[in-house]
Amino acid sequence: MSDHSYKEPLLTLDGVSMKFGDELVLRDISVQVRDVIRPGMSQGQVLGFYGRSGIGKSVLCRIIAGLLAPTAGTVFVGNPARPVITGDVGFVQQRYPLFNHRTLFDNLVVAATRKYPEAEAKEHAAAYLERFGLGQHRKKYPAHLSGGQRQRAAIAQQLLCSEHFIILDEPFSGLDVAMIDEVKKIILEVTTFNDLNTVIIVSHDIAATTALSDTLWLLGYERDAAGHCMPGAVISKQHQYNLAEMGLAWQPGIEASPAFGKLVEELKQEIRNSA
Numbered sequence: 001m002s003d004h005s006y007k008e009p010l011l012t013l014d015g016v017s018m019k020f021g022d023e024l025v026l027r028d029i030s031v032q033v034r035d036v037i038r039p040g041m042s043q044g045q046v047l048g049f050y051g052r053s054g055i056g057k058s059v060l061c062r063i064i065a066g067l068l069a070p071t072a073g074t075v076f077v078g079n080p081a082r083p084v085i086t087g088d089v090g091f092v093q094q095r096y097p098l099f100n101h102r103t104l105f106d107n108l109v110v111a112a113t114r115k116y117p118e119a120e121a122k123e124h125a126a127a128y129l130e131r132f133g134l135g136q137h138r139k140k141y142p143a144h145l146s147g148g149q150r151q152r153a154a155i156a157q158q159l160l161c162s163e164h165f166i167i168l169d170e171p172f173s174g175l176d177v178a179m180i181d182e183v184k185k186i187i188l189e190v191t192t193f194n195d196l197n198t199v200i201i202v203s204h205d206i207a208a209t210t211a212l213s214d215t216l217w218l219l220g221y222e223r224d225a226a227g228h229c230m231p232g233a234v235i236s237k238q239h240q241y242n243l244a245e246m247g248l249a250w251q252p253g254i255e256a257s258p259a260f261g262k263l264v265e266e267l268k269q270e271i272r273n274s275a
C-alpha cells in the first residue's frame with residue numbers, strides 16, 4: 001500500500017447536468033479531485049475517464065474546461081475554489097489548435113504570454129521545448145512536425161497557458177506503440193512537474209490510461225426498478241475508483257501485475273454493461 005494522503009479539493013463538480021434540447025446527456029454529477037500528497041515527492045493527480053462512445057465524455061470535458069455552461073450545477077477549480085472560467089483548464093482536443101503561420105517556438109510564446117510578460121514567456125516556452133524534446137524543431141512550422149511532435153507541442157502549449165489543469169481527450173488514438181509510450185512518459189512528467197498539476201485523460205485505451213491514473217471515473221446509466229437505463233449519464237459511487245487505495249497507482253510496470261489485469265477486465269465489463 002502506498003504512503004499517501006489528501007489535502008484540499010482542486011476540482012469539484014457540484015450537481016452538473018447537461019441537456020441539449022430534450023436530450024439529457026449528463027445528470028446531477030458530483031465528484032471531486034483532491035490534492036494527493038506523497039512524502040518527499042512532487043506528485044500531481046491523474047484522472048482517467050471512461051464511458052461508452054456518445055455517453056457524454058467530451059461534453060463533460062468541455063464543461064470542466066469552462067468552454068460550455070452546464071444547464072445545472074457548477075465546476076469549481078483551484079484553491080480557494082472558484083467557478084471555472086475559460087483558460088483555467090487546458091484542453092488538448094483531437095485536432096490541436098496550433099497557428100500554422102507561426103513557428104513551433106512562437107506558438108508556445110503566444111500561449112505563454114497569456115500568463116507571463118513577454119521576456120518571461122519566451123523563457124518558459126524555451127524551457128518547455130527542451131523539456132518535451134522539441135528543442136531542435138523550434139523553428140519549424142506546425143505543418144512540418146510529425147503527429148507525435150504536434151501532440152507534444154499541443155500539451156506544452158496548454159500547460160503554458162493554463163493553471164495546472166489539463167484535459168487530454170483521446171491522447172493515444174492514432175499513435176504508434178512507441179509514440180504511445182512517449183505520450184505516457186510526458187503525462188508522468190507533467191504530473192511530477194508540480195504537486196498541483198492535474199491531468200484528466202479521456203480514453204478508450206483502458207490499460208494505458210489505468211496504468212497512469214490514480215483515480216478513475218466511469219460514466220454510466222442508472223437503471224430503474226424495471227431494469228431500464230434512466231436518461232442522463234452519471235458517475236456513481238461504485239464507478240469512482242481510487243487506485244492509490246487499491247495499491248495500483250504510481251508503479252512502473254504495473255501493467256504486468258495480475259491485480260492490474262483483473263481490474264482492467266472488470267472495468268471493461270462495467271463499460272460493456274453500462275448501456
Ligand SMILES: Nc1ncnc2c1ncn2[C@@H]1O[C@H](COP(=O)(O)OP(=O)(O)OP(=O)(O)O)[C@@H](O)[C@H]1O
Nearest residue numbers: 020021023025051052053054055056057058059060
Ligand atoms: N452541441 C450539441 N448539441 C446537441 N447535442 C450534442 C452537442 N454536443 C454533444 N451532443 C450530444 O451529447 C452526447 C454526448 O456526446 P460526447 O461527444 O460527449 O460523447 P463521448 O462520450 O465523448 O463519445 P466518444 O467516445 O465517441 O468521443 C451525444 O449524444 C452528442 O450527440
Ligand SMILES: [Mg+2]
Nearest residue numbers: 057058059169
Ligand atoms: Mg468524445
